[in-house]
Amino acid sequence: MSLREKGAITGVGETAYSRESGRSVLSLQLEASLKAIEDAGLKPSDIDGVIPYSGVVAEDFITNLGLPDLRYSAVTPLGGASCVAAVQSAVAAIAAGICNHVLIPVGRNGASGGRIGTRVQQMPQFRLVGEFEMPLGAIAPAQLYAPMARRHMELYGTTSRQLGEIAVSTRANAMLNGNAVMTKPMTIEDHQASRMISDPFRLFDCSLESDGSCAIVVSAAERARDLRKPPVVVMGVAEGHPDSPSVITQRPDMTRLGIAKAAPRAFEMAGVKHDDIDVAEIYDCFTYIVMCQLEDLGFCKKGEGGPFVESGAIRLGGKLPVNTHGGLLSQAHMVGMNHIAELVRQLRGEAGKAQVRDAEIGLVTGYGDMGDGSVAIMRRG
């Protein structure tokens, strides 16, 4: 059984994104969840599946939303690849007939609560890094991922300015979004002048730490047609895990991520080619991670990500507009759920100033520690 076209995104909801919400993760997620359910034209009692992210559990949603008969709950612990992987899990549960409307909320107070760079030290997927690398001073994701980028630069001539183009393009898109944390324009000179964090990553190569929540509702395709908004149909979805998934140091090819394994599966399931993709929301915890995924997805060859982005391809109006909402780099770090929400808006024609004209088919990815990948291809229904 293929998951092709078995599910659709029917609702999206977002809180205001900020650096200090002063609110609990659960209250943020409940607000976004209610918005997503209302956006779908559903009632909370219609929700019969929940895939929570970290910090809260399915029971919290039963209790607060008053769900009378939750039939499906699961977790997808793939770090930043979790949200798109959760779509796969939701569609699989729907296709199996377990449930009809799955709520997938993500929320965090990453800025005002525990900072991401500190919190990762306690996460189970960091166990090996915690024992063998953190005591030597390799502590944060910026440091752990930087050698991937450095090797790419040495092998292929990739430059810091090319990484900067991703930051600049993403910021320009955030400027068009009324709900973005970063509101000042960025030039390539601003990027080059930003302080070095862990070479080759400068401050503006790194994503934000944010407060807020974003939630989506995934519904059975046949039920999605009658709801409030045009459905956004999941054509293909897949996850992939890299070799040496827990430790980048030991990975045979440090420039290849888990999404390289997932992408052919998703494209085959969807039955589309790269040229069919009108818009792409690419997980952007760091600029380099966007470039590497563009290569691993097959939008350009390995090593050609630098020239690809430098050509303006990922700009609005370019060949493949990327992160039209401002991404984790400039809108907010919502673990990539904001990428799914943006793709839904693009395919509904609701993306406002950042709308890609006639966007019919789009792609969204997730990337999680230490290289897990997930990808979904969706179409306007």
Add this chain to the structure above:
Amino acid sequence: MSATGTYNKLVPEPTPHSAPYWEGLNRRKLLLQKCRGCGRIRHYPQPMCPSCHSMEVEWVEASGRGVIHSWTITHHAFHPGVREDLPYTLATVDLEEGVRMLAQLRGVPDDKLRIGLPVRVEFETVKDGLTLPYLVPGEPA
């Protein structure tokens, strides 16, 4: 070590699988797991060989020689304990035994860093019962 003598960096929590590795460092030896089933060397320590699924291991001493695979130069203190070390270079190294290690690299100017640069392992006891590896320029094998 800070001026007051208290060690304020992150410290490892050895497991039954990794304890021989840490004990080896205390004897200034870099020890690697070698599968008794098929002879494959693996790192970091794990309970099972992914090739033959044997859980029997012996520990072999690495030569300590290798070449740079990649690196990063850290300018930001992600933990209070590393503030005095900034900036520091973390090198990923292909060891002669076919596995990699990561450690701080000392004595190589930033503009001399390159893939393939020979390095070798040294050891320093940073606190009672904890010896860590670091890297210095090495001779070509």
